[in-house]
Amino acid sequence: MPLNEPITPGVVDWTGENPGILLKDENGNFSAMALFFRVAWSPVGQGQVLLLLGSPDQVEGPPNAPNVILSDNPELTAFLKKNFINKLAAFANAPSFATLPEIGAHAVRSSGDPMSHRYTETIAGGPLTVELVWEGFEAPRALELSPHEVASGEQNMFSLLVPAHAAQIIVNGHVLPGKLGTRVQAGYETTTAFLYFSETWIIPPEGS
Template sequence: MPAYPGTVDWSGENPGMYLKEDPNGPFVTLLSFFRVVVSPHGRGNALLMVRRPQESGHADNVCLTDNEPLARWLIADYASNFGAFKGTPAMNGLRYAGLDRVTTTGDTSSTYTETVVGDGMEVAMSWMDIGTPFALELPVAHSATGKHIMLSLFAGAGRASATVDGRPLPGKPIPRDMVGRPITTAFLAFSETWIRP
């Protein structure tokens, strides 16, 4: 049986939503949710929510987490390198706050929802019109960090919504290509594993 050499840095789930009001304009809402089952910092959940991408140190740019050392590591070494977040002023002075609970509802054939409660707010993220899942392997040269092999199962969503305390956040997903597959900037990412050769 083949096995990957190297070290599994982390494994889990990492669905996201990168939303725009104008397809040719900047992102106006960025959400990346991590559910980690294996890492050097143990298990944990983290929701990176950037509501003001062009503003550094704004209170609306927050990471809700139940494992802050894990969340800080994920953001410094991984999320900060993701295309939509890389170089974004909001990643400087990001606020960290406690996460009380996470609830998952729905399924990947219709509507899938992650609801995160923490810091006195409830954030709900829903992916709809979910496409056919596909598995991929990104070699080191093409992974976001440039240091890892990344394995994952992806499914794009034709529609997505995000709310804070029932109030919708701006923007909607736009089409994009991933290794020759048409998806959008709202996607599910399961069985995600980052391997350091």
């Protein structure tokens, strides 16, 4: 989808950062999944949201299972669940997704350097502290995707992708089990650990 105009037509849905880690067990099933949003602009404001399915096949949340949403903007959480996360099959089809409890996040920080060997996001809320760790980075790739190339099937998406070859999800000091898999993004085979920076989702004009 080459840019042929200085202004991309359509309505901006949201923009920000959207790193994630998806781990699999020895049978190739998802054993733990984390998706983090640091939203700079949306129709319902800014905010930070962590979606964590630490035991995707269990319906229970904390303290029985690390399935939870940590968020500092409940309106943003609802917006993302309805307009974006609900359309990601790996998350929406998990038994734990429908009953995810939401806990207010009281501290969120990033550390490390994606140009170096390690980058982290740490999110704390209630009794939980979750650390997402990415290591072993590839060179960044600039993506420019049309609706048929994104999981939602509805928006154009522009982003900077930095794939990682090692990653961990750590909950209250406990490393969740699983290993990285592979996935295909716009014909490019990459891993299930990724940093997305400058990610912008645009709803195309009707009929386009």
